[in-house]
Amino acid sequence: MPWDEEAPDLFVCRRCGDCCKGYGGTAVDEDDIAAIARHLNRSPGEVRARYCLPAGKGFLLGQREDGYCVFWDGICRIHPVKPRMCRRWPFIEGLLRDPGNWRAMASVCPGMRADAPLARVLSVTAARLEAERRKALACAGPPSDP
């Protein structure tokens, strides 16, 4: 569940937790797993074994019998390090290809303004993804000499 509300004309999270249940699970990459491991003071291997399920070449966060993510407990228990997939929502990459997806996504997320202008959706999504890319580059540091 995202808590970021920097484009309130488009999206204000209602904190209902619906996106933490079902929908095929939450994909996590190795950076996500490493961050969760640091947060929980566990090793990445323990996080994979205890909280993740293999899926294709990667992992999904596990789900409880009620369909909720293993980290859902009324709030996200790993909010400061929640996976990129959770942090991005609803400004996901797929909107760059087809901003019209916003309407379908809004039908399952009560925080999204379903009738938002798609040009605004596109510009906010592009800006956020670009900011995320720059931040990742800055964290990686300058390229080393060959």
Ligand code: SF4
């Ligand atoms: S990691 Fe947190 S935000 Fe993401 S699905 Fe699980 S409970 Fe929800």
Ligand code: SF4
């Ligand atoms: S479904 Fe939407 S409104 Fe509900 S918690 Fe998830 S992002 Fe927030």
